[in-house]
Amino acid sequence: MGNFDKKIDRFLEIFIEQNGYVTVLEGLKNTLTIAIVGLIIGILIGTLIATVRVLPKYKLLPRVLNGICSFYVELFRGTPMVVQLLIFYYVLFPIMGIKMDGVEVSMMVFGLNSGAYISEIMRSGIQSVDIGQMEGGRSVGLSFGTTMMKIVIPQAVKNILPTLGNEFIALIKETSVVSFVGAADLYKAFNVIGSNSYEFMVPYIVMALIYIVLVLIISFAIRLMERSLGKSDRRN
Amino acid sequence: MIDVINLRKSFGNIEVLKGIDITINKGDIVAVIGASGSGKSTFLRCLNCMEDPTGGSIMFRGVDIADMKVDINEHRQHMGMVFQHFNLFNNKTVLQNIMLAPVHVRCKALKKWNKENPDNQKTKKDIKTEEKERAMALLKRIGLEEKADAYPSTLSGGQKQRIAIIRSLAMNPDVILFDEPTSALDPEMVGEVLELMKELANEGMTMVVVTHEMGFAKEVANRVVFIDEGVIKEENEPREFFENPKDPRLQDFLAKVL
Ligand SMILES: Nc1ncnc2c1ncn2[C@@H]1O[C@H](COP(=O)(O)OP(=O)(O)OP(=O)(O)O)[C@@H](O)[C@H]1O
Ligand SMILES: [Mg+2]
Numbered sequence: 001m002g003n004f005d006k007k008i009d010r011f012l013e014i015f016i017e018q019n020g021y022v023t024v025l026e027g028l029k030n031t032l033t034i035a036i037v038g039l040i041i042g043i044l045i046g047t048l049i050a051t052v053r054v055l056p057k058y059k060l061l062p063r064v065l066n067g068i069c070s071f072y073v074e075l076f077r078g079t080p081m082v083v084q085l086l087i088f089y090y091v092l093f094p095i096m097g098i099k100m101d102g103v104e105v106s107m108m109v110f111g112l113n114s115g116a117y118i119s120e121i122m123r124s125g126i127q128s129v130d131i132g133q134m135e136g137g138r139s140v141g142l143s144f145g146t147t148m149m150k151i152v153i154p155q156a157v158k159n160i161l162p163t164l165g166n167e168f169i170a171l172i173k174e175t176s177v178v179s180f181v182g183a184a185d186l187y188k189a190f191n192v193i194g195s196n197s198y199e200f201m202v203p204y205i206v207m208a209l210i211y212i213v214l215v216l217i218i219s220f221a222i223r224l225m226e227r228s229l230g231k232s233d234r235r236n
Numbered sequence: 237m238i239d240v241i242n243l244r245k246s247f248g249n250i251e252v253l254k255g256i257d258i259t260i261n262k263g264d265i266v267a268v269i270g271a272s273g274s275g276k277s278t279f280l281r282c283l284n285c286m287e288d289p290t291g292g293s294i295m296f297r298g299v300d301i302a303d304m305k306v307d308i309n310e311h312r313q314h315m316g317m318v319f320q321h322f323n324l325f326n327n328k329t330v331l332q333n334i335m336l337a338p339v340h341v342r343c344k345a346l347k348k349w350n351k352e353n354p355d356n357q358k359t360k361k362d363i364k365t366e367e368k369e370r371a372m373a374l375l376k377r378i379g380l381e382e383k384a385d386a387y388p389s390t391l392s393g394g395q396k397q398r399i400a401i402i403r404s405l406a407m408n409p410d411v412i413l414f415d416e417p418t419s420a421l422d423p424e425m426v427g428e429v430l431e432l433m434k435e436l437a438n439e440g441m442t443m444v445v446v447t448h449e450m451g452f453a454k455e456v457a458n459r460v461v462f463i464d465e466g467v468i469k470e471e472n473e474p475r476e477f478f479e480n481p482k483d484p485r486l487q488d489f490l491a492k493v494l
Binding site for chain 2: 130132133135136137138139140141142143146150151154155158
């Protein structure tokens, strides 16, 4: 194992003395920003799409909107994230003359992508809320939108919180492809350290550990949140 | 107060209501009875367009609310509804359940209010305080003020239904529609709900009540309506209705339920 000890020494040297940790922190920051901003955009888009999809369908406008939303969802679920990143970064934005750096493009594409997935999650969440909740709200004169926002969606979110948590975890893991568009995420940081030391074994092990710790922390946070949201379910 | 003219409702190609005509006057307590599946709920739910009628009109506050162009939300604020399964908001406390709609509606109309009442300016906070007081007064009336901060899931069925009733009362409606308000309750809780409904009736509230409680229909209602085969087969004041039914199907029905 002497060989492995040497590798660890080499890694620590770069990580601590040659400021490798700064690169890693920077990467961690980008990874988290992309995943968090992506999730927030995704929840907004997803909720909007899910709401359109549960709208009563006998008027023309909801039907047209519904068609657009299905197309959107199929499009983003039907292609890999990397492809979407590449298309936006190298094709769409240059054509449209939009200048965005890799991290910004990644946040946006992650948002658009997770919006498609979250819309399906949110739709099943909304459908799991008893129809009587909507009727209760409408019966006192609240609009569809107000009832949705104040009554139905909060309950839907509570029901899908574990699934949303999984989506966030999936997003964190998927950020490892953003270096394709030049964003310096966690993977990129360890890759840099590896290249500098001509040694990838230890950097990649540490990287894996960091991902696992991130995921564990998030899982824990979700469980805490679920418990505090469960208030209205329990008898006092 | 409500003029129902030739009301029709189909689900797909099943016609449930085949032309209902009835005028509900201020202060009326109308009990609606009929066999299971005869369309009582459908009739009631058409009155506030919870189900959109497929034909006919419902005149309320001077407009035909069956017309898809009217702002139904505004009219529903004046027409309360109480459901068999309460439909309290599960994510809100009892107090929030009662305050939510009045606060929302008044806050939305705040600008207009402040323009029209230059010497009685209000803020959203004022409205909340006022509505909280009103909600607490309503809770006190039914003896549940200590439940103000409880969630619906912690209440008994009778408590839930009484809160659902004062939730609709909080909007100061002109009329309240009840769809079998006691059917989902344990027998020992039916009394407290009927008692509250009787109180409202005595105070002059206009009520339309779909019910299996013939006792309530006899004692409290001033009109009883029998819905059968998609139309109103018989309508009368309760004594005549129960002692002297004319329609043979109603005679059958009463023989079965009494
Ligand atoms: N949303 C719906 N879609 C299709 N059919 C419906 C719908 N709602 C009611 N119906 C049908 O309409 C008929 C009348 O139903 P409704 O609920 O009005 O009866 P009801 O008199 O209230 O019965 P009950 O005493 O059992 O409550 C029934 O045959 C029912 O199956
Ligand atoms: Mg019914």
